[in-house]
Amino acid sequence: MGLDLFSSLGFSLMDVDGATILTVGSPWQQRWPSLFTGLGCLTAFNHQPLLKPDLRPVIQPLCRLPLALRDEVTAELNNLLELGIIERIDASPWVSNLVLARKKSGTLRPCVDLRSVNTAVVPDKYPLPTVEELAAKFHGSTVFSKLDLRQGYLQVPLHPESRNLTAFVTHMGVFRYTRMPFGLSSAPSCFQKIMSTIFAAVSGVVIYLDDIVVHGPTLASHDEHLDRVFKILAGHNLTLNGDKCVFTVPAVDFVGFRLSGEGITPLNSNVEAVLRLPEPSSPAQLASFLGMTAYYLRFLPQYSATTAPLRALLKTGAPWAWSSACSSAIRQLKAQLTSPPVLAHFDLSCPTFLTCDASGVALGAVLSQCQHGSERPIAFASRSLTPAEQKYSVGEREALACVWACERWHIYLYGRHFTLRTDHQALTTLLSSSGTGHRPLRLHRWSERLLQYNFTPLFTPGRDNVVADLLSRATPDTPPGPATDTLEPELIHMLQWPLREVVSLQDLQLASAQDSVLSQLCTCIREGWPRTVPKDLVPFHRVKDELSCWNEVCVARGLRAVIPGSLQPRILAMAHEGHLGIVK
Numbered sequence: 001m002g003l004d005l006f007s008s009l010g011f012s013l014m015d016v017d018g019a020t021i022l023t024v025g026s027p028w029q030q031r032w033p034s035l036f037t038g039l040g041c042l043t044a045f046n047h048q049p050l051l052k053p054d055l056r057p058v059i060q061p062l063c064r065l066p067l068a069l070r071d072e073v074t075a076e077l078n079n080l081l082e083l084g085i086i087e088r089i090d091a092s093p094w095v096s097n098l099v100l101a102r103k104k105s106g107t108l109r110p111c112v113d114l115r116s117v118n119t120a121v122v123p124d125k126y127p128l129p130t131v132e133e134l135a136a137k138f139h140g141s142t143v144f145s146k147l148d149l150r151q152g153y154l155q156v157p158l159h160p161e162s163r164n165l166t167a168f169v170t171h172m173g174v175f176r177y178t179r180m181p182f183g184l185s186s187a188p189s190c191f192q193k194i195m196s197t198i199f200a201a202v203s204g205v206v207i208y209l210d211d212i213v214v215h216g217p218t219l220a221s222h223d224e225h226l227d228r229v230f231k232i233l234a235g236h237n238l239t240l241n242g243d244k245c246v247f248t249v250p251a252v253d254f255v256g257f258r259l260s261g262e263g264i265t266p267l268n269s270n271v272e273a274v275l276r277l278p279e280p281s282s283p284a285q286l287a288s289f290l291g292m293t294a295y296y297l298r299f300l301p302q303y304s305a306t307t308a309p310l311r312a313l314l315k316t317g318a319p320w321a322w323s324s325a326c327s328s329a330i331r332q333l334k335a336q337l338t339s340p341p342v343l344a345h346f347d348l349s350c351p352t353f354l355t356c357d358a359s360g361v362a363l364g365a366v367l368s369q370c371q372h373g374s375e376r377p378i379a380f381a382s383r384s385l386t387p388a389e390q391k392y393s394v395g396e397r398e399a400l401a402c403v404w405a406c407e408r409w410h411i412y413l414y415g416r417h418f419t420l421r422t423d424h425q426a427l428t429t430l431l432s433s434s435g436t437g438h439r440p441l442r443l444h445r446w447s448e449r450l451l452q453y454n455f456t457p458l459f460t461p462g463r464d465n466v467v468a469d470l471l472s473r474a475t476p477d478t479p480p481g482p483a484t485d486t487l488e489p490e491l492i493h494m495l496q497w498p499l500r501e502v503v504s505l506q507d508l509q510l511a512s513a514q515d516s517v518l519s520q521l522c523t524c525i526r527e528g529w530p531r532t533v534p535k536d537l538v539p540f541h542r543v544k545d546e547l548s549c550w551n552e553v554c555v556a557r558g559l560r561a562v563i564p565g566s567l568q569p570r571i572l573a574m575a576h577e578g579h580l581g582i583v584k
Helices: 003-008 025-031 067-083 131-136 160-166 187-198 219-235 268-276 283-294 303-312 324-338 394-408 441-452 466-473 505-514 516-527 535-541 565-576
Strands: 012-016 019-023 086-089 096-102 108-112 143-148 168-170 173-177 205-208 211-216 246-249 251-254 257-260 264-266 352-358 362-371 374-384 417-422 454-459 547-550 554-557
Touching: 025 219, 067 086, 067 096, 067 108, 131 257, 143 219, 143 251, 160 173, 187 205, 211 219, 211 251, 219 246, 246 251, 264 268, 268 283, 268 324, 283 303, 283 324, 303 324, 352 394, 362 394, 374 394, 394 417, 394 441, 394 516, 441 547, 505 516, 505 554, 505 565, 516 535, 516 547, 516 554
Parallel strands: 096 168, 352 417, 417 454
Antiparallel strands: 012 019, 086 173, 096 108, 143 211, 143 246, 168 173, 205 211, 251 257, 257 264, 352 362, 362 374, 547 554
16 A cells, blocks of 8 residues: 555554554544634633732833834734734733744744733642653553644633733734733643543543543544544534644653553653753753753662762752763763663552662662563652661661652552562561550651551562662652651650659760660661670660660660660669659
8 A cells, every 4th residue: 555545545654763653633633624723712611810919010111022023923913813812902900021932833922921910810729630640541551642732721711800911012002812821820720620620521531731642442442532522622612733633643742751551651852852962061051951851760760879970069069070970970861761661550450569678878669560460660769868867777767768658659559458568577567557566666656657558568688679779779869858866756744853853865865875885786776787796785686676766876665765874773763762652
C-alpha cells in the first residue's frame, strides 16, 4: 500500500520514537468537523474571580509600542475583536499594559500584564492534579489519544462584572476581555475545575488543564471513550486544535513525560534539551540546570550522589569554583538521563512493596509492585537527615525512614495492604502492633503514626536492599523535615522534696558526659555496635534495640533514662527517703 492510498482512506502516518505508526486522526475529524473549526465558547460556565476587599484599582500609564510592530499588533487586535474575545470600552478602574510574545510560528501573541490585578484576586484553591495522580490512571491502557483544546482559556466566558479587571490600553485605545485571558492567576484552577466537572462521569479520560488524554486497554474501549468525549465537547460548544491532536497511538507525551502501556519515562524532547545545554557558567545557570533535571528525580536513583558537587556551589556564601568533579557530575547526569528506568503505572490490584533504608546522613526508599510476574519500580525517593536526626540510634534512623516513606507515598499506600521491607531486623517487631514494651520514645510515637497503614514488616538483608541503601548513602536533594535536638517533651509529674535537691536535667547531662560507659554506649547507638562488645556494654547489648541517645550524651531505654554511675547513689537515696506507702 502506498502513501496515496493511506491518505485516500483517511489514515495518516506518525513518527513516534523513530518508528512510523499508523494513526486514524482524519476519520475522527471527518465525523466531528465542528469540533475542529473555529474557537468555541462554553455555554454553561463562566469565570468570576473573587477580589480582596479594600484594594484600590491600578491604572498603568501607556507603554508605547515600537512603530515597526504597530501594524502587526493592530491586525491581531482586530482579529480578537472579530472573534469576540475582546471589546472596546471608554474607561475602566483597572487598566494594564499590553505585553507581546512571539509564538513558535513567528506571529505575535498579544498578552496583558495582569500583575497588579493578580494582587487583588483571591487565589482559587481548586487543586491541580499531581503527576502521581495522573500516571496512576493509565494502568492497563495500551491505546491513547491526546486532544488539545484550541486556546482553552479563551473558550471560557468572563463574567460581565469581572471584565474591567482585564482592561488594557494600546495605541488603538482601551479594550477589555470578554473571555478568560492568559495571565490571570485564578485561570488555571478555574479551568481545571470546569474540565473536571464536565468529564466527571466519564471513564478512560485524564485531564490536565487544556490537555485531554483518552485511553483504553483495547482499541474498541478507547474508541468508545473517545466518542463519548467528543459528544461532551460538542455539547458544551468546545473546539479542538486539530494540528496538535494525536489519535490512536501506543504512547503520548503528557505533562513532561512519555506515557505508554509499559509505564512512564521522561519526555525525549526535554531530555534532548538538557543534553544540549553547555556547562553552567554562573550560579543562576546551574540552578536552572538542576531545576530541569530535578523534575525527573523519581527516575534517577543516583541523582543525589551525582549532583552533590554541583549543589555545594549553590550553598550560601560558597565561592563559584568550577572543578573537574563538577564537569564529571554534569556528564554523569546527562548519561543517566539518556537511559532512565521505565517506571510502572501503579496498579491497585497488584502486591505493593515499600523498601526503606537509612545511613548516617540520609534516608532512601523505593516503591515497587509485582506486575506480570516481576517486581517493577513505581518511584524512588531520598532525603537528608537533620543534624539532630543524625544523632539517632541506628534503629531510630531506620524507623524514621519507614515512617517518612509511608507518609511520602500516602496517596498510594493508605487504605491498602503492602509489605514494608527493612534491613533492620528488630524493626519488624518494634514497628508492629505487637512491638510494645521498652521501645524508645521516638519509636513508640512513630509506631502510632504507622497505625493508619495496613502493612506487613519484612526483614530484608542489606545485600538484597541495594537501591534503597544507595539512595540513603547519597547526599539527597530533598530537604529534611523539621526536627529538634532535644528529647520530645512529655508531661512528667514529680514530687519536690525539701530534704534533698532533685536531680536536674543539667545534672544528668553533665554526669552522663563524664561517664565513660555511657559515652561508649552513645557511640555504639549512633554508629552501630562492634563485632566484639566491650565487657561493660554487654548488659546494654542485650537490649540494644530499646536504647536511644538524646541530648547528645544521655541514654534512654524506652521511656526511662539510664542513670550514670555517679548519680545512682543520689537517686537511690531520693527513692527511699520519705517512703509514702507500699507503692512508691
